[in-house]
Amino acid sequence: MSDALIFGIVFIVFVVLRIVAATVFFLCLLPDGDRCPNCDTPTLRIQSRGWNLLMPWFRTSWCYACNWEGMLRNGPLSPQPHTQEQTRHDVKT
Ligand SMILES: [Zn+2]
Structure with missing residues (x-):
């Protein structure tokens, strides 16, 4: 050789x-979960055709508080705040 x-x-x-x-x-x-790495606000999952096609195991996210956009690992999601309808439903039952 x-x-x-x-x-x-x-x-x-x-x-x-x-x-x-x-x-x-x-x-x-x-980071895993749905929290923004900048401001710790729960992010919204957005559709990004390229990233979702290349790496579907990541969560493409957008933060409405600080306008951060990026990918997060799948993990535990933040509990959703109760809306008025849910609260009314909870009171009735
Ligand atoms: Zn943010």
Whole structure:
């Protein structure tokens, strides 16, 4: 085996390992759930054709409070606030 071939194999292995490590690192950085990473407000799920097609396991989100837009990991969702109709329904039953 020539030295150039060994160098090429080792170089490609290191490049692949760097890509895997960066992917895992940034995956761990993404917050889970539906809270905005800027202001901790519950975000709204939006439809992004490209991102949802490429990475359907992430939640494309938009924050209506600070206009943040990005992807979050799927996780526990914030409880929805009671609307007036739900409150009336709760009182009747
Ligand atoms: Zn926000």
